[in-house]
Amino acid sequence: MTTTTETTKENRYLIYRVGTELYGSPLLEVREVVEYQSPKYMPNMEPYFSGVINIRGSIVGVIDLRKKFSAPSDVSRYTALLVCESSTGAIAAIVDQVEKVVPIDESVIEKKPPVISRVESDYLLGVANVGNQLITLVHLRPALMEMKLIQVKAA
Amino acid sequence: MSMDPELLQCFIEESADLLTQWEAICLELEKAPSSDKWDALFRVAHNIKGTSRSVGLDDVGAFVHRVEDGITLAKQNKIVPDSGYYRALFAAQKELIDWVTAAQANPQVPFAPSDFEHHFRALLGQSTPEPTAVNEKTDVALLTPTETVATPVLESVQNSPQHVPNEIKPVGNSAFSEPLPSGLVGKTAPAPASTATPTATPIPDETIRVSARKLDALIQMVGEISIQQNVAAHRSHTSTSSHQDQAQYLLKKMTRDLYEKALSLRMQTVQPIFQRLDRTIRDISSTLNKQVNVSLDGSEVELDKTVCEKIIEPLTHMVRNSIDHGIESPEIRESSGKSRTGNIQIRAVQDTSSVSLIIEDDGKGLDPKKIRDKALERGLIKENTPLNPSEVFALIFLPGFSTAEKVTDVSGRGVGMDVVMRAIDSLRGEIQIASEVGKGTRFTITLPLSLTLIDAILIGVQGVEYAIPLDSIHEVVDLTSEHRDQSTMIHFNDRVIPRVQLYKYLKTHTKDQMLGHRAKKLLITRANNGMVAFEVDSVGEKQQIVARNLSQNIRETQGISGGTILSNGDPGLIVNIDQIARLYLAQNQSNYQEAA
Numbered sequence: 001m002t003t004t005t006e007t008t009k010e011n012r013y014l015i016y017r018v019g020t021e022l023y024g025s026p027l028l029e030v031r032e033v034v035e036y037q038s039p040k041y042m043p044n045m046e047p048y049f050s051g052v053i054n055i056r057g058s059i060v061g062v063i064d065l066r067k068k069f070s071a072p073s074d075v076s077r078y079t080a081l082l083v084c085e086s087s088t089g090a091i092a093a094i095v096d097q098v099e100k101v102v103p104i105d106e107s108v109i110e111k112k113p114p115v116i117s118r119v120e121s122d123y124l125l126g127v128a129n130v131g132n133q134l135i136t137l138v139h140l141r142p143a144l145m146e147m148k149l150i151q152v153k154a155a
Numbered sequence: 156m157s158m159d160p161e162l163l164q165c166f167i168e169e170s171a172d173l174l175t176q177w178e179a180i181c182l183e184l185e186k187a188p189s190s191d192k193w194d195a196l197f198r199v200a201h202n203i204k205g206t207s208r209s210v211g212l213d214d215v216g217a218f219v220h221r222v223e224d225g226i227t228l229a230k231q232n233k234i235v236p237d238s239g240y241y242r243a244l245f246a247a248q249k250e251l252i253d254w255v256t257a258a259q260a261n262p263q264v265p266f267a268p269s270d271f272e273h274h275f276r277a278l279l280g281q282s283t284p285e286p287t288a289v290n291e292k293t294d295v296a297l298l299t300p301t302e303t304v305a306t307p308v309l310e311s312v313q314n315s316p317q318h319v320p321n322e323i324k325p326v327g328n329s330a331f332s333e334p335l336p337s338g339l340v341g342k343t344a345p346a347p348a349s350t351a352t353p354t355a356t357p358i359p360d361e362t363i364r365v366s367a368r369k370l371d372a373l374i375q376m377v378g379e380i381s382i383q384q385n386v387a388a389h390r391s392h393t394s395t396s397s398h399q400d401q402a403q404y405l406l407k408k409m410t411r412d413l414y415e416k417a418l419s420l421r422m423q424t425v426q427p428i429f430q431r432l433d434r435t436i437r438d439i440s441s442t443l444n445k446q447v448n449v450s451l452d453g454s455e456v457e458l459d460k461t462v463c464e465k466i467i468e469p470l471t472h473m474v475r476n477s478i479d480h481g482i483e484s485p486e487i488r489e490s491s492g493k494s495r496t497g498n499i500q501i502r503a504v505q506d507t508s509s510v511s512l513i514i515e516d517d518g519k520g521l522d523p524k525k526i527r528d529k530a531l532e533r534g535l536i537k538e539n540t541p542l543n544p545s546e547v548f549a550l551i552f553l554p555g556f557s558t559a560e561k562v563t564d565v566s567g568r569g570v571g572m573d574v575v576m577r578a579i580d581s582l583r584g585e586i587q588i589a590s591e592v593g594k595g596t597r598f599t600i601t602l603p604l605s606l607t608l609i610d611a612i613l614i615g616v617q618g619v620e621y622a623i624p625l626d627s628i629h630e631v632v633d634l635t636s637e638h639r640d641q642s643t644m645i646h647f648n649d650r651v652i653p654r655v656q657l658y659k660y661l662k663t664h665t666k667d668q669m670l671g672h673r674a675k676k677l678l679i680t681r682a683n684n685g686m687v688a689f690e691v692d693s694v695g696e697k698q699q700i701v702a703r704n705l706s707q708n709i710r711e712t713q714g715i716s717g718g719t720i721l722s723n724g725d726p727g728l729i730v731n732i733d734q735i736a737r738l739y740l741a742q743n744q745s746n747y748q749e750a751a
Binding site: 040041044047054056060 | 705725
């Protein structure tokens with residue numbers, strides 16, 4: 001495939017790796033990428049919730065996507081945090097490595113891939129083949145925002 | 156009807172203020188009429204009429220005009236206002252405020268008071284009013300239609316002796332833009348850094364309207380400065396230059412001052428709350444045919460805006476209860492040797508770090524026996540549960556206690572005292588009850604002055620560090636080695652109180668949770684008048700922390716009330732120990748006593 005995709009604001013995707021698999025999310029859904037910092041433990045939460053971190057004075061919760069996707073949770077110098085934000089607050093996700101930002105044309109996205117994905121179908125955008133690599137495209141912001149995080153709720 | 160939305164917004168805000176004044180004046184007039192008050196009410200009504208017509212709301216204008224006719228009659232002593240007259244005045248205010256509230260959301264809502272003719276008649280007696288031309292002068296307190304709030308404030312600042320000329324240049328007409336700098340300048344600019352408490356420029360009783368969003372942004376920013384300062388202080392601990400220490404000290408002091416100034420912008424007097432309670436009492440007592448005399452004290456006391464907003468519903472609920480269940484009917488009162496008119500006293504008292512709101516009635520009081528029986532019947536306690544009087548009263552706050560056995564219009568519509576409790580809890584407040592059968596009941600609500608600046612101590616539980624507000628800890632007890640292994644109870648001040656492992660309520664995912672675990676300290680807390688001793692691993696230094704809300708999806712976690720940044724720059728979590736204590740007591744109310 002030699003056609004180059006024209007880059008617009010909307011079709012740029014942030015590509016990142018969790019375990020051995022590649023994922024991509026619309027760039028505009030990610031507020032920032034920050035260096036990994038060890039989260040402070042928070043009790044009564046789901047196992048894939050790692051705790052909270054301090055991002056310039058704000059307390060931000062951290063979801064470990066590796067645990068969520070059953071990948072080993074080692075920390076390397078590539079480990080990074082993707083921060084998403086909505087009106088209800090910010091949330092960060094641990095990924096193993098941030099790869100690149102690429103434009104992906106709508107037409108090359110396989111909307112209903114015939115594979116079982118770890119991503120819930122509500123948030124699954126599809127699968128794209130970029131440079132012979134399969135990338136699972138995810139609506140990261142809503143996926144993080146709507147994830148059940150609290151294990152024991154206040155009565 | 157199409158009109159300039161900005162103009163309409165302006166009108167709505169102004170009308171809301173004026174209608175609040177309307178209500179306040181009516182409440183006073185009904186108690187003790189005077190010509191001053193009639194004049195004031197007339198000015199308010201006239202103002203609303205004028206403004207509404209100027210923005211093209213003729214139907215509102217016409218309505219107010221007819222009310223104004225009635226006010227004119229009373230003002231000129233041509234009629235003697237009776238209860239129907241006052242009812243009509245209050246009803247008119249309600250019609251208008253309801254419409255204003257609706258128009259805020261949707262400006263297209265038509266103003267359509269229904270069935271108001273009998274009220275108009277009540278306002279007029281039988282006579283037809285002569286149109287009176289009153290050449291009223293609007294004073295500063297009752298803004299003229301074209302003025303914004305900012306202008307008088309600026310003037311008053313500029314006229315004050317402390318003001319440095321040229322400090323404030325009016326930068327715009329927005330009502331929101333000036334009060335912020337003027338408030339800050341008036342308080343901080345004239346003071347050198349070393350002066351701890353510069354006297355504030357006295358601004359006569361005016362309302363400064365500041366956009367809450369801007370205010371929050373400022374507070375957030377200043378909060379961050381204070382955090383940064385803490386971080387810097389922590390890092391420079393290693394270098395020992397005395398100059399640096401001094402600079403640090405001053406910086407800390409200034410930051411703290413600045414932060415408190417910023418917070419004070421959020422402080423509001425409780426006067427609007429009192430006014431609303433006064434109105435509620437007036438309306439409910441007439442519905443229930445009870446005679447109630449209200450006395451209000453301390454309306455100048457200030458509370459954080461959020462506290463004011465969140466406390467009004469619980470308070471309204473409580474005064475409803477006081478009238479419905481507390482104050483007896485005039486006949487019963489008379490037969491038991493009391494005055495026919497019941498008394499409700501509402502007071503606000505300021506303390507160094509808290510404000511107490513006290514609601515006291517001279518009604519029939521809470522009957523401990525009845526409460527006990529009801530709690531027993533609801534399965535909240537057991538037959539043999541020993542409870543002291545204050546613990547018995549505290550039972551009314553348990554969920555499931557007040558399940559509306561007789562639903563009245565006024566109270567008992569399923570909203571129990573547990574809702575009141577929860578609201579007060581969310582404000583880090585406390586509530587206490589004192590009551591005597593036949594004499595009356597007193598509720599004392601103690602609220603923190605500020606929700607964000609907290610004195611806290613750091614504790615360790617299972618290797619995790621948490622912050623706990625100092626005001627929720629009664630005492631810290633060192634566990635000597637022989638005490639460490641006794642697990643369920645502790646003797647404290649001649650009482651036996653349950654010992655609870657705090658980590659059980661702060662669940663972690665580590666598997667070796669109990670391995671080699673030995674608590675070294677006990678935190679004695681008091682919730683709902685019941686005491687609980689929490690076992691923790693360590694108790695650390697005291698720190699002043701700035702509380703932060705957690706984002707919505709992690710906010711409702713059991714036992715955690717918020718987050719903060721600790722002085723080493725790490726994020727920290729604030730433990731709501733009162734909530735955990737109450738949870739424990741609710742789960743164990745009936746059986747912990749048996750184990751003793």
